[in-house]
Amino acid sequence: MKQIHLITFLLLWTFTTNIFAQKNKKMDIIAYYTGDDKLINEYEVNKLNQIIFSFCHLKDGKLSVDSPKDSTTIKHLVSLKATNPQLKIILSLGGWGGCEPCSTAFSTAEGRLTFAKSVKKLSDDFKVDGLDLDWEYPAIEGLPGHLYQASDRTNFTELIKILRNTLGKNYELSFAAGGFQKYLDESVEWKKVMPLVNRVNIMSYDLVNGYSKVTGHHTPLYSTNKNEESTDRAVTYLLKLGIPSEKLVIGGAFYTRTWKNVENVNNGLYQTGEHIEGVSFKNFSTTYTEANGWKYFWDEKAKAAYWYNEKEKTFATGDDLTSIKAKTEYVKAKKLGGIMFWELTLDTPHNGMVNTIYEVKTAK
Secondary structure (H helix, E strand, C coil): CHHHHHHHHHHHHHHHHHHHHHHHCCCEEEEEECCCCCHHHHCCHHHCCEEEEEEEEEECCEEECCCHHHHHHHHHHHHHHHCCCCCEEEEEEECCCCCCCHHHHCCCHHHHHHHHHHHHHHHHHHCCCEEEEECCCCCCCCCCCCCCCCCHHHHHHHHHHHHHHHHCCCCEEEEEEECCHHHHHHCCCHHHHHHHCCEEEEECCCCCCCCCCECCCCCCCCCCCCCCCCHHHHHHHHHHCCCCHHHEEEEEECEEEEEECCCCCHHHCCCECEEECCCEHHHHHHHCCCCCCEEEEEECCCCEEEEEECCCCEEEEECCHHHHHHHHHHHHHHCCCEEEEECHHHCCCCCCHHHHHHHHHHCC
16 A cells, blocks of 8 residues: 555656646746836837846946946836746846956956956845846957957856856856857857856857958858858757757847848858948838848748848848747757847837747747
8 A cells, every 4th residue: 555655656746846847948038138217118028038138337347337327227127027027137247349348357366256246236236136248258359459368268267156156046147158169169168167157148140240241141040051150050069068958048130230232143142242230120121121122032041031132232131030930949949048139129019029939939
């Protein structure tokens, strides 16, 4: 009789454990956000798991909120948690061009400790849930003119260690990582860093960036040749290192990269050109129209959208609803931790990119 009870208990325990595990198998939808305390109210916050306020910066080696306006925004974002229990608010340090003093500030144990203590104080004051480090980039060139040095790689590891030690195990800690091979190879000691962070937000966009004189897919899911950067290439690299899939978050771009003076060869793809300002997703429907001279193309191998305007000799590349759906399905298939994107205010408030991600996430 005792044996029957034991078997029943074990079966019940196994069933309960599996249910618990399934409930906790979730993909996070993570929004970088550059707007103010008013604009956020136009968006469907209930479909988000994290809002990463972008950006805070270093001031005298400490994490600093730039202005009273930013303080008001952060406080409002935190208040949204009251009606959105799934939501976490994260502060981000840096951004492209926003981490000029980072290499120097994090080069000493004293500097790293000063920063970690400032993160704890600021987080306690604002009651936020975590920090995302957006240092572009440790040990390799980012914005031209910014200091970078080989020691950044080990200093980044030590920075993560002191942050985790200072902030405790319940604090959300992540970092934004370049999605290109040089960063993956040279910027981070992956096996030392990843056990200490909740996730890495892979910037699998700008893979062909504004410094490029040749067009290409800036945010492709797959590589079309062995030398082409892509989301899948970065994910495969990190999985082969043994990093748990649930700690990998891939990126979507809610904007295009655009080039002018592009000849009508291969519909502008992989041609020389001059980079110009791109277009936000919320303006795609009024910009990339046949009436304006644009034709839409889909690269089935890369799972990437692009546009070409023959009359104006202009080429554009970026995520759209089709490609973001493919990326979200990829997240589910690979059991990754989620999808993040740059950035929320570039989306339409309703029936846009976030909605498409959410629909794929919640589909059975």
